[in-house]
Amino acid sequence: xxxxxxxxxxxxxxxxLATTDDPRYPVPDPGDPEHxxxxxxxxxxxxxxxxxxxxxxxxxxxxxxxIFVVTYFAVPKDDYIDFxxxxxxxxxxVFGLTLGLALLLIGLGAIQWARQLMDDEEKIEYRHGAVxxxxxxxxxxxxxxxxxxxxxxxxxxVLGRSLLGALGLVALPGVVLLADLGPWPTRKWIxxxxxTTIWEEGIRLVNDxxxxxxxxxxxxxxxxxxxQPENLQEYHGTxxxxxxxxxxIIVVRMNPNTIKIPDSRKDWHVGGILxxxxxxxxxxxxxxxxxxxxxxxxxxxxxSTFDLGDSGVVVFGPAxxxxxxxxxxxxxxxxLVARDGFSVPTxxxxxxxxxxxxxxxxxx
Amino acid sequence: xxxxxxxxxxxxxxxxxxxxxxxxxxxxYSALAPSSxxxxxxxxxxxxxxxxxLFAVSCASCHGMNGEGQVSGSIQGPPLTGxxxxxxxxxxxTGRMPMAHPGAQAAVKPSEFSEDEVLAxxxxxxxxxxxxxxxxxxxxxPAGLSEExxxxxxxxxxxxxxxxxxxxxxxxxxxxxxxxPSLIGVSNLHLYEAMVTGPQQMPVxxxxxxxxxxKRAIIGYLNELHEQPNRGGLALGGLGPVAEGLWAWVVGxxxxxxxxxxxxxxGVKAR
Numbered sequence: 001x002x003x004x005x006x007x008x009x010x011x012x013x014x015x016x017l018a019t020t021d022d023p024r025y026p027v028p029d030p031g032d033p034e035h036x037x038x039x040x041x042x043x044x045x046x047x048x049x050x051x052x053x054x055x056x057x058x059x060x061x062x063x064x065x066x067i068f069v070v071t072y073f074a075v076p077k078d079d080y081i082d083f084x085x086x087x088x089x090x091x092x093x094v095f096g097l098t099l100g101l102a103l104l105l106i107g108l109g110a111i112q113w114a115r116q117l118m119d120d121e122e123k124i125e126y127r128h129g130a131v132x133x134x135x136x137x138x139x140x141x142x143x144x145x146x147x148x149x150x151x152x153x154x155x156x157x158v159l160g161r162s163l164l165g166a167l168g169l170v171a172l173p174g175v176v177l178l179a180d181l182g183p184w185p186t187r188k189w190i191x192x193x194x195x196t197t198i199w200e201e202g203i204r205l206v207n208d209x210x211x212x213x214x215x216x217x218x219x220x221x222x223x224x225x226x227x228q229p230e231n232l233q234e235y236h237g238t239x240x241x242x243x244x245x246x247x248x249i250i251v252v253r254m255n256p257n258t259i260k261i262p263d264s265r266k267d268w269h270v271g272g273i274l275x276x277x278x279x280x281x282x283x284x285x286x287x288x289x290x291x292x293x294x295x296x297x298x299x300x301x302x303x304s305t306f307d308l309g310d311s312g313v314v315v316f317g318p319a320x321x322x323x324x325x326x327x328x329x330x331x332x333x334x335x336l337v338a339r340d341g342f343s344v345p346t347x348x349x350x351x352x353x354x355x356x357x358x359x360x361x362x363x364x
Numbered sequence: 365x366x367x368x369x370x371x372x373x374x375x376x377x378x379x380x381x382x383x384x385x386x387x388x389x390x391x392x393y394s395a396l397a398p399s400s401x402x403x404x405x406x407x408x409x410x411x412x413x414x415x416x417x418l419f420a421v422s423c424a425s426c427h428g429m430n431g432e433g434q435v436s437g438s439i440q441g442p443p444l445t446g447x448x449x450x451x452x453x454x455x456x457x458t459g460r461m462p463m464a465h466p467g468a469q470a471a472v473k474p475s476e477f478s479e480d481e482v483l484a485x486x487x488x489x490x491x492x493x494x495x496x497x498x499x500x501x502x503x504x505x506p507a508g509l510s511e512e513x514x515x516x517x518x519x520x521x522x523x524x525x526x527x528x529x530x531x532x533x534x535x536x537x538x539x540x541x542x543x544x545p546s547l548i549g550v551s552n553l554h555l556y557e558a559m560v561t562g563p564q565q566m567p568v569x570x571x572x573x574x575x576x577x578x579k580r581a582i583i584g585y586l587n588e589l590h591e592q593p594n595r596g597g598l599a600l601g602g603l604g605p606v607a608e609g610l611w612a613w614v615v616g617x618x619x620x621x622x623x624x625x626x627x628x629x630x631g632v633k634a635r
Contacts, residue, residue, distance in 0.1 A: 036633040208523045218572025222562045289527040291565035
């Protein structure tokens with residue numbers, strides 16, 4: 001006696017549960033539900049009504065198609081309709097409405113037809129086995145053996161072997177092309193490319209777009225400048241974009257008495273003018289969404305927020321590392337220049353990146 | 365006289381007397397007060413004096429009687445020394461100041477002040493310390509810019525402004541209830557003043573770094589951009605097919621689900 005039978009037949013149950021002796025199907029097949037006729041099956045008037053509905057839906061389609069065609073020829077192409085905040089081309093609007101409605105009505109009519117008028121008697125078609133019968137199987141295997149023998153591949157073995165060699169090695173050029181995905185990111189390759197920028201000592205900070213150098217005296221408290229290294233102009237094409245993607249910076253000025261400047265970075269700023277990488281340390285979006293009163297820099301992609309008044313530490317969001325700061329000073333003519341390159345790689349995180357030297361909250 | 369004497373202790377007597385006194389004061393004031401002048405002679409001591417009076421009434425509760433600011437306590441107003449006339453013109457003429465109530469950000473609303481009163485306030489605050497003056501039309505009027513200059517303005521806009529204000533100036537959200545306002549419909553004067561003064565959370569873009577020509581180019585680009593006719597549909601801040609596609613998917617799939625329910629629903633049975 002199985003558990004199910006026991007529970008079903010046990011005393012004190014609320015009702016008798018029918019059971020079977022087959023452990024795979026403990027509950028007997030209840031069979032098909034009783035077929036109930038629809039209103040349209042028994043009432044001729046309802047069936048006529050449904051027929052009319054379907055015919056009207058199909059009948060509207062040619063009218064809509066005609067409106068489409070007439071609009072195409074009669075309405076000028078540059079005619080526009082204004083309604084509320086929308087402003088749209090008359091032809092496009094009519095084309096969309098007529099063609100869309102026409103297709104919708106064909107679909108609606110077909111479904112109404114199927115639901116109300118087509119025969120809805122439930123029918124059962126049982127599955128049959130997928131295996132072919134024995135005769136067919138032996139026939140196919142015999143044919144296959146005959147084909148192999150006729151191809152002589154069993155007698156002249158070199159044919160098959162050379163074909164296998166050909167097919168195997170023809171894939172080699174394809175595999176070799178995958179080398180274009182490289183170079184393999186060795187430690188040396190990383191430190192010479194993605195981990196370094198064109199910033200170095202004495203490079204002037206210039207405005208992005210105009211390449212005008214920035215005088216320290218012209219930077220006011222609360223100012224934000226999207227800037228680039230002056231030597232970026234020496235690069236062109238793909239190289240230009242690659243270097244710009246790593247070297248982009250923002251320059252901000254805050255009151256040096258109201259922000260935290262660690263001892264190790266005392267000489268990295270010029271009277272409260274601080275310079276940070278513009279590339280978010282999370283996945284590398286360029287960020288210049290700076291609130292001058294809170295000193296917070298917000299990345300629009302995933303809302304990472306950096307406090308530029310506290311060495312660029314992360315105060316919110318998915319970024320894991322502080323924004324790299326570029327040490328700056330002024331040259332003899334009063335222009336802002338870099339004291340040195342970035343001390344840590346700029347840009348987004350990647351697996352091989354060494355993150356031990358990044359500024360941590362509380363460092364000094 | 366007996367009529368008045370008999371009723372001098374009537375409950376309504378006090379209120380009536382007060383109304384009478386107010387009427388007399390009003391009549392005296394209108395008869396004796398000097399008629400106000402409407403000329404906007406910027407910088408004159410009379411305008412500064414007038415501005416000081418307006419300031420004391422409308423601004424001093426947060427910014428202090430002399431614009432020294434109030435940085436502690438529940439209501440905070442920044443010091444106004446050195447903010448310049450341009451900042452006052454921007455804040456007051458756009459209705460941002462005076463704020464209706466302290467909050468994350470001062471909202472744009474119809475200005476409570478006439479043009480003369482705004483200029484008087486600006487003149488007074490400018491007298492507190494040197495700051496950017498209200499610009500002349502040739503500084504912010506983009507008329508006569510070439511196509512190349514407007515294109516350069518677009519590049520400058522996308523570099524410096526679009527992070528907060530969206531690529532077509534539709535505005536955007538900032539943390540903690542703050543926002544970058546839409547630039548659509550903002551006057552050229554106020555666009556210029558905002559760049560040069562950096563109102564609220566907006567950074568300053570001083571003339572020494574983003575030159576007057578650069579600012580004119582940006583203003584010219586914005587004018588050009590917002591004059592472009594909208595060729596259909598909702599603009600959605602120029603975010604392109606992504607935003608429109610999202611609506612199409614949400615609405616489109618929603619309707620398809622309704623159809624699927626209808627197709628699979630059991631219809632009316634005869635019994």
